Amino acid sequence: MNNDELRASIAELRELMRVNHDSLHANLGELFESIQLHDRQIAEISAQIATNSGQIAQLITAARQDGEAIRALARMVESHERRIRGLEGEQQ
Numbered sequence: 806m807n808n809d810e811l812r813a814s815i816a817e818l819r820e821l822m823r824v825n826h827d828s829l830h831a832n833l834g835e836l837f838e839s840i841q842l843h844d845r846q847i848a849e850i851s852a853q854i855a856t857n858s859g860q861i862a863q864l865i866t867a868a869r870q871d872g873e874a875i876r877a878l879a880r881m882v883e884s885h886e887r888r889i890r891g892l893e894g895e896q897q
Contacts, residue, residue, distance in 0.1 A: 806814070
C-alpha cells in the first residue's frame with residue numbers, strides 16, 4: 806500500500822468515525838428524550854398510586870364502619886326479638 810492509498814484509507818476511516826460519532830450523538834439525544842418522558846410517566850403513575858392508596862384507605866375505613874354498624878343493628882334486632890318473645894311468653 807503506497808502513501809496515497811494509506812492517506813485515502815485514513816480519510817475514509819475518519820469519515821466513518823465522524824458519521825458514527827454523529828449517529829451516536831443523535832441516538833444519545835433520542836435516548837435522553839425517552840428517559841425524560843419515562844421520568845414524567847413514572848411521576849404521574851406515582852402520583853396516581855398515592856391518590857389510589859388514599860382512596861383505598863378511605864374505602865377500608867368506610868367498610869369497617871359499615872361492618873360495625875351492621876353488627877350493632879344485628880345486636881338490636883336480637884335484643885328486640887328476645888323482648889318480643891318475652892312479651893309473647895307472658896301473654897300465654
